[in-house]
Amino acid sequence: MRSRTSGMWWGTAVEAPDPALLARFYSELLEWPIVHEEPGTVVVAPPQGAVYIVFQEAAGYRRPAWPPVDGEQRAMMHLDFQVADLDGAVAEAVAKGAVLAPDQPQDHVRVLFDPAGHPFCLCRENG
Known part of the structure; x- marks a missing residue:
């Protein structure tokens, strides 16, 4: 498995009714910048790491x-x-x-x- 994941990013996706609001909360809490934003999806990641949290809009959340x-x-x-x-x-x-x-x-x-x-x-x- 190591050869397949070496150098790759990894993370998790979190559903939310307002992904931008939730991403800003975690960005401030963790002191991680928002690294990507588009309608319905916002990603935060630490400046020196290969991990991320993506916040995705969920209808009917x-x-x-x-x-x-x-x-x-x-x-x-x-x-x-x-x-x-x-x-x-x-x-x-x-x-x-x-x-x-x-x-x-x-x-x-x-x-x-x-x-x-x-x-x-x-x-x-x-x-």
């Missing part, structure tokens, strides 16, 4: 329920970010538009919702 609720849209994936200062990182994310989830299952992790309602986690280093 439904916010995922977290924790999962039977019969509701489930989160199909989530992003985790390791941080040195958990409380400071949570405060910064909330100031940028995230919402702290009411259910917090671990002491060293904070679950938040991005502006489109996707859960993401801030994880304390050496948690």
